[in-house]
Amino acid sequence: MPDQCPRAFDETMLSGHLDGELTQSAEQKVTIHLEDCAHCRGLLADLQTIREATMSTEFSRPDDDQWDERPRSSTSFLARGTGWVLALVWLAAVGGYGLWQFWQSSANLFERLLVFGGLSALALLFTSVALDRITASRTDRYREVER
Amino acid sequence: MTSRQPVPAAVAVDLPAESQTVVLAQRGETAALDELARSCRQQAYVFALQLIGNPDDALDVAQDAMLRFFRSLGRFDSTRPVRPWLLRIVRNLIRDRARRNRIRRTESLEPADDDALRFEPRDDSPDPEALAERHQLQRLVWECLQELPPQYRETLVLRDYQDLAYAEIASTLSIPRGTVMSRLHRARRLLHDLVRDKQRSTGEVRDA
Numbered sequence: 001m002p003d004q005c006p007r008a009f010d011e012t013m014l015s016g017h018l019d020g021e022l023t024q025s026a027e028q029k030v031t032i033h034l035e036d037c038a039h040c041r042g043l044l045a046d047l048q049t050i051r052e053a054t055m056s057t058e059f060s061r062p063d064d065d066q067w068d069e070r071p072r073s074s075t076s077f078l079a080r081g082t083g084w085v086l087a088l089v090w091l092a093a094v095g096g097y098g099l100w101q102f103w104q105s106s107a108n109l110f111e112r113l114l115v116f117g118g119l120s121a122l123a124l125l126f127t128s129v130a131l132d133r134i135t136a137s138r139t140d141r142y143r144e145v146e147r
Numbered sequence: 148m149t150s151r152q153p154v155p156a157a158v159a160v161d162l163p164a165e166s167q168t169v170v171l172a173q174r175g176e177t178a179a180l181d182e183l184a185r186s187c188r189q190q191a192y193v194f195a196l197q198l199i200g201n202p203d204d205a206l207d208v209a210q211d212a213m214l215r216f217f218r219s220l221g222r223f224d225s226t227r228p229v230r231p232w233l234l235r236i237v238r239n240l241i242r243d244r245a246r247r248n249r250i251r252r253t254e255s256l257e258p259a260d261d262d263a264l265r266f267e268p269r270d271d272s273p274d275p276e277a278l279a280e281r282h283q284l285q286r287l288v289w290e291c292l293q294e295l296p297p298q299y300r301e302t303l304v305l306r307d308y309q310d311l312a313y314a315e316i317a318s319t320l321s322i323p324r325g326t327v328m329s330r331l332h333r334a335r336r337l338l339h340d341l342v343r344d345k346q347r348s349t350g351e352v353r354d355a
Contacts, residue, residue: 015332019306021313047335050342053284054292054307059193062206067188 005040009033014044018051169225180217187233188213194237197304200293208244212237231319234309238301238319245297284342291341299334306331 005011016022017030034041099119103112171179191212196205215236223232292300305316306327316331317324 011336012329012332015335016328019313019331021328043339046339046343049284050288050335050339051307053281053288054303055310056281057285057289057308059196060202061189061192062202066206067210 005037005043007033007037009037009040011040011043014040014047018044018047165229166225169220169223169229173221173223173225183220183229184213184217187216187229190230191216191233191237194234194304194309195241197292197308198238198241198297198301208237208240211240215240228315231311231315234305234311235319235321242297287342287345288338291338291345294341295334295337299330299337302327302330303334303338 013022013026013030017027022030034044099116102115107115168179168182172183188209192205192209195208195212196202199205199208212233216233223229292303295303301320302316305311305319306313311319313324313327313331316327320327322330
């Protein structure tokens, strides 16, 4: 079979014919052409076979538990954010008050420096980890998704 | 990882009911939002799978598409069908990924996954030989589809796997209707030639 229709015919119309997307006059043109053209009849039959194969193909799909839930509502997002801010304010206030009380206590300078040095180291470590987490969460594509 | 439940390539949609669901979802009704999520995510996944060929990547793209879908749901015109819009999101995400990775699917290291297909008899008493032949052709067409250039593959997938009309394909791809028909025919010719060449190489058909 030659690769192209030997006559002056727009082969593209075969696809329109196959899909039922042609106008009535174009449809008529194709029908008349097909009566006389063995090449286009053969091609149309082949295309139809392939189309039937594609249209009858079925695909597997993921289990429901593989899907992330839809993004949570803005209300719960706001509540969670406010909760975090209040918790951090509370931690800073209570922690600050405790440290002030300790500094005012009767412990000597060496003891005070020992305690403050350790706490400062822990605070620095916590801050660096928190900053890393915040940076990561800003670039996380799934940050608005509950798992 | 993936279950083997069949999912139809095309999903018939009752437009007024869908439009109502979209309006309710835009108002923040949880039930409507959940319903949209359930119905759209499978469509997004199957379309992504048909374009990429790999189930894991398809799931990744579908998850991203659902995020983007819900983020822009408020701006969506509820009188229009959801499906072309959803499929456009998926298609754009896949294009973005390809651009980012600077590879095209045909050059990807991941081969088309045969595991993505589901073979089950549709009729109760199928002729085993005819059934085996059909599955063989489906598998071959699926393999050849992955070798098509992206613009042809997406047009063919939208028409023959997703069963979209030309007007819907034109809207999804933002191209004129005439271009849909010519691109589709070019895609079908390429696919036809690839299938024929593979059948010849395996001795299934003889040269004319």
